[in-house]
Amino acid sequence: DTGVSQDPRHKITKRGQNVTFRCDPISEHNRLYWYRQTLGQGPEFLTYFQNEAQLEKSRLLSDRFSAERPKGSFSTLEIQRTEQGDSAMYLCASSLGPGGRGSGGTYEQYFGPGTRLTVT
C-alpha cells in the first residue's frame, strides 16, 4: 500500500494519560499535515511540516499537543494530559510541495485513514 498510513487506528485512553500517534506519508511527499475531525464537522487544520520543519501551528493546538517529523519522513503527534474534549478523529495528510520529488508540482493532499481517539 503506497498511500498514507496511520497507527493506531483506534485509541481509548483515560483522562490525564499521554497518547502518541504516528503517520507515514506517501514516500515522495515532502509536506505532511495533521487535522482533527469531530463528528459532523469537516477536518480542522492543526499543523504542518515541510520536510522536517514545522512551518505552521493552528491556534487550536494547545501546549499539550506536540508534533514532530524528525527525519522528514514519518511524523508523530503527542497529546499530553488528555481531556475528554480531545476525543476526535486525528487525520494525517501528505502532499508534494515546493522542492519535492515527483512530477507535476501538485499540492493535492491525500489523507490517511485516521486515528480515532476516545478519552474516557
Next chain:
Amino acid sequence: GENVEQHPSTLSVQEGDSAVIKCTYSDSASNYFPWYKQELGKRPQLIIDIRSNVGEKKDQRIAVTLNKTAKHFSLHITETQPEDSAVYFCAASMVAPASKLTFGTGTRLQVTL
C-alpha cells in the same frame, strides 16, 4: 483567517438526478479549491479540485465551477448513483506559501433508488 461555508447540510436526490453543493469562501487570496468525499468510517478522498486560474473543470459525472468575483464554488454531480451517497466537503487554501485546507461543514448526500 479563511472561512468556508457550505450548503446544504443534507441533500436527498433520486438515482439519475443531479446534485449541486455550494460553498463560499472569505479570503480572496485563496486560489485552490478541492472537494473531498468521505464515506462512513473512511478517510476523505479527493474527487476533484480547481485552481483560481480556471472557471470550470469536469471529470466524467463530476464538475466544479468557480466564481472568483463572488467567492463561491460549486460541485455538480450528474446521473447520480447509490454509490455517490456520502458526505462531501469543500475546502479552500492558498497553494503558496502554505497550503493548509480550510474545510466546509459538509453535505450529506443520499441517493435513493
